[in-house]
Amino acid sequence: MNTGYALGQLQRGLAASLNHPDPAVRARAAAKVDRWRNVLEGMVTGTLTVGSRTPVEGVPAWVTLEVVHGGFATGHLLAGGPLQPHEQERLASLPPAPEGVTERSRLNAWSLGDDGQRDLSAALRSGCYRVQLPEEGALLTVTWLLGHGEAERALELLEKLAPLTDRLRFYPVPDARPLSAGAVVRLQPLSDAVEQLEAVRLRPQIAKMNETLRIWNGLYDRAVSLFLETVKGETPHLATTENGALVRRLDGQPQAHGGWPCQNWPAGWREQAQGLLEEYQDKRQLNSRSGKPEHPKANFARLRGFLEQCVKDPRSLTGWDVGAIRKILASYVTRHGAPGSEKLRRLREAQARMAARPTNKELADVLTDRLRRLPGDEGLSSMELVEAPVSAAESAKAKITQGSPMPPSLVAKAERSLEAPIEQLVERGVIASGEVLATVLPQITSQVGAAGIEDPDLRRLYAALYAAFRRRRSLLLLGLQHQVRFEELPWVEAMRPFRKNELGARGLARQTLEQVCALAITSFPQVILPNKLLQELSALSKTADLKLAWIEELAADIFMGTFSMKFLSAAQQAARLLRGTLYERYYAIPTDRILQLDDREQKWGKDTAPGFVALCTERAGAKEGWSVARNGTILEQAQILTTHNLATVFDGLGLRETLRPALPYLAKQCFRWVVRQQVMKVDGWKAQLQMVKNTAYAWRQMVFFLSFLDRPAQEEFLGGARDLFLQQDETFTRRFEPAMAGLEWACAGKVFDASGRAGPKGQARRFLGWSDGKHWLFE
Incomplete structure (x- = not known):
């Protein structure tokens, strides 16, 4: 590496x-x-x-x-590092430690003493603790074992922990509120939502606009009014035609009509002008977001310059200066209306209403104040508090308009903390992908896994440990190694004798497994089940006592040319399920050959399937050597042959009939997603390759769904797909036509040749995502 x-x-x-x-x-x-x-x-x-x-x-x-x-x-x-506040508080109550003893050693030792055991026993009974990392539940497990006559098992566990007690915290975080369990989930705690709302910033363009509307426009109006008081004759204005267009001179400049400024100087004029200039300077010290008032070519800045000159000595004005002032006044009056006019009044009132609207930053601060009143590590039971408009009290405190609604962008940030059934969060768009679904699923599966434990205190601890364990990030692994399993934690292994996989627990696990699989496929039909979600499905399968071959997506850049035996098992299940279907025909699945494979070989201490590797390599047309693209073509063939878990869901889990009514909709969703992605402008060759790969995977899911529809339903799908296809721009339709023709060819009962082409001049093509060379979509 x-x-x-x-x-x-x-x-x-x-x-x-x-x-x-x-x-x-x-x-x-x-x-x-x-x-x-x-x-x-x-x-x-x-x-x-x-x-x-x-x-x-x-x-x-x-x-x-x-x-x-x-x-x-x-x-x-992660369980090491700097001391946390609860650790520092506990250390402050302990006597000084002998030289050479670490602070973590002292805290772990205290937890095993009489006082510590009383505290941990009380926490176990009440649930008033939090397990942020799996290690923080280890000594709680020891306490439970000791309290239930399992001293020998507790000592065995302590022996495994002992080498790390000087570095890691094996005790929980105290909390005043008990742990809660239920069938609802949330994407993030309220503390995260508050942090995101606090990060909302006022957009510079909005800040500049509001500053102009609230401050500089009023001063500009007053400067114009002062100079209009000096005009002799008609108010200056620009000549316009009947339809409002400006009348221009031969040199292209607009024609100014009306009297001339700086002809009359009313009493007190100079004092008023001086006061306006001083007020401008005072306000400019505090309001400098907008640079327009200082721009030398802007009329407001030019007018202030003339105002300063008039305050000092009006006689210093030249004829050109007076003409320039007249033109500024004429432009202003023609565009905005004269001061005191109905036109200017309506304009400034509309701008005042606009400036009075609360900014997203101001509303985010209001919403932050609301959420801070709730426990930060919990969620929202409803959206009422978030969606409520600004109250009278909030209006007075924040100086914003009462009744102002909360914008959708801010509501969405808080909605990520809504506690609700998974299905509801998917429907609301809070859970927007399989990856996100995988992050919340442990909140449910932790309860399922703990269902077989009779003791309520141990059951609650097990669920908390499971949820914390699933927050661990996966390691990059080579040589068919597997990620650390939950049962490998020494304190979880110590619980094993007290966890009975009874019929009720197995039934609950299977029911949850079926619901999650159906939800993932119907909500996100265009994407393969992500690895993080597969971890949860595998854990549920184990609890349900189901032997299902869940296939992870392997990375092409670290693929070592070997597949474990579960890939062959999944491929054989898929072959039996798909014999005689569109999927078998479209991808030229060698069903009989797959079903006859039974060889195995030991590599890195694992049983591997050399025949399956050879078949995938042959189908990919992979040459000798090594490259990411070559690996990708082989891995894609493995996904095709195994259906990448779809056969497991439809056949192994028995959801084929459950999902059958949704299949036309799922196929259409896949096709629409492929079209959207393909017509989108994608810059960079890496992003383009990723787009082609992902759309090919979605295409494969679509073909799988279509394979369980009868011929009339397939024809109806093809008609709608062709109509949508022809609505796109010509560049896309010309480029993607071979894939469309290939699908129609296979649906008609025909097959591709060995190169994946069909039809006259081979214009129809099988759509695959990986290519060891330039992909035909980019030719």
Whole structure:
């Protein structure tokens, strides 16, 4: 594993930390730089082994590591690091420690003493604790074991923890409120929503506009009024035609009519002018967002200059100066109306209403005040508090208009903290992808996994541990290694005898599994099930006692040319399910050959499927050698043969009939998404390749859904798809026509040739995402 990727991340972080205009972004980038510097130092010195389950030297696999993008460990242990406030508070109450004893050792030792055990026992019974990291539940487990006559098991657990008690916190975070459990989830706690609302800034353009409307326009009006008082004759104005167009002289300049300024000087005029100039300077000291009042070519700035000259000595004005003033006044009156006129009054009233509207920043501050009154680590039970307009009390405090509505952009930030059933959050758009669904699912699956534990205190602790464990970031792993499993945590393993996988728990797990799979596929039919979600589905399958082959998406840049046996099992299940269907025909699935594969080979201590690898390599037409593109073509063939979990859901989980009514809709959604992505302007070749890959995956999902429709339903789909296709611009239709023709060809019962082409002159093509060379869509 070379250091190129880490160096690239470090360079991007450095650039952002030095050059980004937003201080908050610079601060986050600086933190990112520190993390990637740790990664590089560890790789160079050998203290980090990238690609291993135990990348940090001397640290067991179950310890929670700080992991950055791409799965690289930094070497930091998340349960270590600086003391937290609750730790500092506890240390303040303890006697001084002997020399050489770390603060964490003292706190872990105190937790195992009489006082600490009383506190932990009370916390277990009440649920008044929080487990932010899995390690923080270890001593709670010890306490439960000791309280239930399992001293030997508790001592075995302590022996495993002992080497790290000087560095890690194995005790929970105290909290005044008990843990709650239920069938609702939230995307983030309220504290995150408050932080996001606090980050809302007033847009510079809005700030400049409001400053002009609220301050400078009024002063400009008064300056014009002062000079109009000096006019002898008719108010200056520009000549216009009947339809309002300006009448211009031969040199192109507009014609000014009316009297001339600086002819009369009313009593007190100079004092008024001086007062206006002083007021401008005072206000300019406090309001400098807009640069227009100071622009030398702007009429307001020019008029102030003439005003200063008149205050000092009106006789110093030249004829050109008076003409310039007359032209400014004429332009102003023609455009806005004379001071005191109905036209100017209506204009300034409309601008005042606009300026009086609360800005997003002002409304964000109001909403922040509302949410701060609620516990930061909880969520919202409803959106009433968020969506309510500005109250009278809020109006008085914030100096904004009562009854002002909360803008949708701010409501959306708070809505991420709404606690509701998963289905409702998907419907509201809060959960907008399978990846997001995976982040909230542990809040449900933690309860499912704990259902087999009779003791309520242990059941609550197990659920809290599971939710904390699922927040761990995955490591980059090589050689068919698997991520650390929940059961590998020593304190979770110590709970195993007390967790009964009874019929009720299995039934609940299966029901949850079916609901989540159906929700993911019907809500996001165009995307493959993401790896993070597959982890949860795998855990639910295990609890439900179902042996299902869930297939993760493998990274092409670290693919080592080997598939585990579950890939072959998934492919054989798919082959049986799809025999004789459109999917088999479109992708030329060698069903009999797949079903006859039964060889296996040991690699890295794992059973692998060499025959399946050979089949995928052959179908990809992959040449000898190594490249990311070559790997990608092989991995795509594996996804095609296994259907990347669709066959597992439809056949293994038995959801085929449940999802059948939705199949026409799912296929249409996939097609529409493909068209939207393909017509979108995408810059950069990497982004273009990603777009083609993702749309090809969505196309494959669409073909799978169509495979379970009868011929009339397929024809109805093709008619609608062709209509939508022809509504797009010619550049797209010409480029994508081979894929459309290929789908229609296969739906008609015909097959492609060995190169994936069909029809006259091979104009119809099978649509795949990866290509070892230039993709035909870019030719």
